Amino acid sequence: MLCAPLVCALLMLVLAALTGCAQSSGTDGNGNGDGEGEGNGHARRTPPGPVPTRASGYGLVFLGIDECSSFGRESFAEVPCTSERAAARVLARHDGGARGGQPCPATTDFVLHISERRPSADEDGDGAVPQGYACMRNLEPPHPGDPGGGGGPRTIVGDCVYGAGAGEVRETACDGTAENVPEYRVTAAVAKRPDCPASTELFVQLGGAEPVGCARPL
Template sequence: MRGVRRAGEVRPAAGLAAAAVLAVSLLSGCQVWPAGSGPEPEERTTTTAPTRPAGYGTVFLGIDECSSFGTTSFTEVPCASERAAARVVARHDGTVPQGPPCPATTDFVLHISESRPAPGADEDGDGSVPQGYACMRKLQPPHPGDPGGGGGPRTIVGDCVYGAGRGEVRETACDTDGDTDGDSDSDSGHAPEYRVTAAVEKRTQCPVSTDLYVQLGGSRPVGCARPV
């Protein structure tokens, strides 16, 4: 349930160029299974090397570092800066499909493309900025990644969805006012039809009142949804 909203350039870290793409939910649908039918989801296990917290400028968009917001660019800035708008809550190498999911209440994801420095430009000697992604949480509310917020890269317990056809649902804000973050792709044109009330390992663990199963991913990949 991810999509690319816009792309932007980010400030070089330690003399290295890097690029980022902002990804949010709601641009594509999630697979659903009507109650009483459909296959069990396949379990997927992924591993990643741990990433350590880093001070501003040591690792490009490392854990606990901050970025600014902009219409065409996203810049790494000190978290105390008045330009700071979001903080890195998790940072992983590789791509989102290959790596672990972002924390449940992540507001958006910055995808960082691999970059290698020109000869003589590598100030810290590490050789490159590796491909990776940063899970971002806005410093100020509203938070589209919160339950019912209508945004974020993941569908979680408390979120609302509506039927989008072809066996898919799309996330929308649980309140009928629509866009809760003022700057997301929250599907404000659609009223919520179902709310995810539980996340379980298998469909048989959902409450008997479940009307819809939503594929969530993660260690509890089945979302149990009821009409709102």
């Protein structure tokens, strides 16, 4: 094509600009998009964020809630709940001493007292587990913490007691299978003694928000 020098120079600049746009359009030699350019109909993929991790679990929190212990109350170890050694599950876990501390759930079967020690794995990696206690429930029956079961750290509605002398009563199994025969059953828990039913003949200290147990003879 014949043209004046000035016109040819302008045409060459226009062609160079068009060629540069084509090379930066995000297409290959066949005109297919690579999926990364803006406006090509495909959203950009955001790199996945970190996967949240559990705040508790076997080995991360020593006898945390829902974790399990092996057999034995004097000598015990934390084990996976799927282990054949697992005997009881943690219902609640508190620091400090059990006396004067937070009460265990009503159906707790027994309490594990955890003395301060330094195991290989602990809550925060400082090599120490503070003194505390764990409220435990057996993985399999019997459950002495159930109403009428004759055991557990707390006396609750449905439990039975017998007179142990000097104005003291102690819990025993309601079905009569324990060594001591049941004499009274706790039928209600109230805030004050006047709130007990008229059939009440014995008041039992329960603790908690409704500390008075109303018991009637069997």
